[in-house]
Amino acid sequence: MNRVNRVAWRDTVPSLLVLAALLALWWLASHGQWVSRVFLPTPEATLASLREGLAGGELLQQTGQTVLRMLQGWLLACVAGVALGALIGISPAARGWLQPMLEFVRPLPASAVMPLAISIFGLGPNMVLFVVAFGAMWPVLLATLHGFAHVEPRLREVAAALQLPALDFVRKVGLPSALPDVLAGMRLSLTVSLIVAVVGEMIASQPGLGQAVLLAARSFRASELFAGIVLLGLVGFAANALLAAAERRLLRWQRP
């Protein structure tokens, strides 16, 4: 979805002021004890926890674990999702048999599969990886399916007129045509990957930011909790920004 066009330079200062105002509000609220210190740590305490955690290594390691889990599951999901989505999307026959079933499964929360995964894999890293990959596969699969099913019919005729072999058609026409959809699906999948990775860590007590924030909450360590939330927000932000940048680059031809 198109976000507002990049903010112009003259808006930079006011934008930063808005952010600063929000931080100031946080500072006031925490120092003024508008909300109990147990729930709302001060910004400085949060920053201190962040610094300690990152320098001392534990938070850094945990962030790495979560990111690794997220990426592994996401990559698996993308490979499987694009392959299956392309195969099904290209064939109207396959779509007829499979699409209704896929549409039924689409709204299922990925986490709902976790109990099944626990019965199969037990409470371990494999269980989390399985659910991450499984959950992240659907957005990519469905988006790829849609992309391949909606290749411009005129281009199909052009490919037929040129007697383009089937595999070449997929590579040279189908895939580039579906790319905008595929990339959008991959971006959604990445969001799902992060969420499911975090939930998986919480449930299966796997090392990572999910477990970190859960433990911090249980021990009433609010500043560590907030530090973890900040880091998770940063991971989400960075992942999305990188993917969006890649998307812009790959789809340059859309905006001459």
Add this chain to the structure above:
Amino acid sequence: MPPRLTVILKGLAVPLLLLAALEGYARGPGRDSDALAPPSKALLALGQAAADGSLWGATAFTLGSAAAGLAIGFALALLLGTWLGLSARAGRWSFLTVELLRPVPSVALIPLAMLVFGFGARMEFSVVAFAVFWPLLVLVQAAARQVDPRLLEVAAALQLGPAARFAKIVLPAMLPRLFVALRLAVAIALVVAVTVEIAANPHGMGYAIMLAQQSLDPALMLAWLFWIALVGFAVNALALWLQQRAARRMGAAG
């Protein structure tokens, strides 16, 4: 055979085949599995849960929390988003802050919500509200931005106060797009509600399925898995129908 019927039957063929295969496997080689159960037994378990009321109780909790969170998130997003959409400057200046706060995954707030509210409905719908707020904010903002400036001029000419302007001119103009946003938010709300239950909250459908797994009752677990999928499908279909109906009556959205 009418074409509509063939489409439906074709769509059911593969899933039924898979279920039959599962039935065969779960009754035979997979007899002692903790993970799989014959679909027939799962169906029985589902019927039993329906009969003793546990099905309806859990479903009501999840749907209720999702709805409450959706209502709160939507109301806040509507107010803030409309303002940010109508005022170009406010929109531009808030962009940075919104972009920094938006990517925080709602699940990250589950422990915080637990800390503040303990377990129960409040904890759940507060996380749901956070989760739906951000995408709704973006969509409402876009919808407000796209209100025909001519209509705003009319409001100014009639010297309407801000509340009247919102209620009589802006909101009706945004309505088709709001229904589209609502449909998306409904999907998110349900998913987040179930996720919160699976992760922490001992209530609702998510907890029921976790409990079934922990009690080593694969039939009940699969029953809940199917039921959750069904509820999700039904809710999404309802939201889609609502959106299409609104579009037909009010003129299509962008």
Add this chain to the structure above:
Amino acid sequence: MTVAPGGGEPILRFDGVAIHLGGREILSPTTVDVRRGEFVCIIGPSGCGKTTLLRAAAGFVAPSAGRVLRNGQAVHGPSREAAFVFQDYGRALLPWRSVAGNVGLALEAAGVPAAERAPRIAQVLQTVGLAAHAGKFPLQLSGGMQQRAQIARCLAQQPALLMMDEPFGALDAMTRESLQDEVSRLVRERGLTVLFVTHDLEEAIYLGDRVIALRANPTAAKPSVAAIVDIGIPGPRSQLETKEHPEYLRLRRELYQYLSH
């Protein structure tokens, strides 16, 4: 016309071709020959099936009755030998490839090795006057340039037959005229046979060696083919002089009746 149409086997033959679409008979059984090197224009009111006839010639549509023969062989599907220029050029170009890339697709499909492709692409782009825009993407080009790019891709196929479906319909008058002359020249140079569908009578007479006029809603008494007229205008064509030639004007009057109803 400098090259006289060749004799011998017609390059394209419609043998009792009839086409039914959506329960209606679009084209009644039609038998027409197209000779090698001929420029045949097909005109008629909307719904007369001129585009359908063209698509049947290209192999996109199978006739409901009769057969289409290319070089004596029955046509079963599209082929590289019969290049097709679509009216909606925007949709017929790959938006993610440059002009050179689009032209290159034809060569890739034909299995031309990479080393050979670049010079051939350059040559064909030179022919249509797009050499300076080889690296541009379709969305960066004007309508006329996009259509030229499509034509370039078709020429790169080195076809024997060129089918054009109202290729200049979406362009402004000046671009249309210059493209008409360009296509005329290109086709003559290569000795291509052309089947050209248009709703523009003047264009048909200007470009064609023969004009086939079709009727809409054919009946037994009034079949699809209303008339087939040879264009006997002498000498090379020019936008100004040809259109004042008495033969041109006579033909225009004669064929005008087939456009209404």
